[in-house]
């Protein structure tokens with residue numbers, strides 16, 4: 001026993017470990033289940049009580065010594081590796097720096113503003129918390145029109161006369177009440193509807209409204225303007241199609257489709273094999289609306305249209321989930337950092 005203890009003492013004096021793996025090997029060699037010190041403890045059990053006392057003490061001291069070596073060496077190695085990790089490597093290429101970028105909705109909004117600025121349209125913005133008059137009544141909504149229903153509109157609880165505007169058409173009224181024709185404007189802005197949030201609908205989204213009131217404004221002017229819009233936003237070969245529709249504030253009313261920009265009108269799953277996708281509502285401003293704003297419908301006429309910016313953005317950039325626009329996911333937003 002004495003000899004074996006002496007031998008371990010010698011080995012201990014020369015112990016060295018370069019890394020954690022080596023250190024672990026040392027631990028197993030001495031203290032593991034089949035380690036040499038563990039074996040000596042087994043042998044100890046067979047000795048006489050007198051010897052047990054002497055060698056037991058020595059073995060315990062050895063064990064403590066080894067444990068101490070392992071613990072302190074481990075701390076030393078950990079410290080070293082932490083240091084080496086924080087060292088600055090001046091040759092390393094810099095991390096990619098992401099400057100802030102425009103939100104895709106703003107990119108498309110700006111494109112639409114520029115397209116209309118080229119043909120002499122001004123821009124106006126107005127309030128999002130509206131009264132019933134500007135959002136509904138002046139726009140010729142009958143009192144029992146379903147669009148006033150609680151399902152679509154966010155009413156302010158204490159005053160049902162106040163709503164979060166459900167469309168930018170409210171700005172038509174505000175402009176026509178305060179200006180005389182010729183009126184040639186677009187109104188970009190946020191609108192609100194009480195809908196369940198999903199990939200296809202959201203409680204808020206963005207629209208651009210257009211309004212042109214002057215002498216002799218005709219449906220042909222509307223059609224020309226919208227064709228110019230579609231071909232400027234999408235491809236110059238884009239075709240448009242107007243389908244009869246209904247809005248209380250326009251007569252006649254129409255919905256406009258463009259030839260599907262993904263399959264060039266051949267038919268694909270996106271356009272449900274029709275070759276067309278709907279992008280906006282439009283029509284000639286209803287005489288009642290002009291009257292409500294003190295513009296004489298016998299002298300002036302005009303057109304209006306309203307498009308959803310999200311819809312255009314989805315088409316332009318093949319985005320299929322509306323929620324992406326309001327989640328502020330940097331990985332998504334950075335996709336647009338090089339676009340204008």
Ligand code: PHE
Pocket residue numbers: 166167168169209247250281282283304305306307
């Ligand atoms: N305000 C209508 C909507 O939100 C769109 C529209 C605007 C239709 C102007 C006709 C004229 O659906």
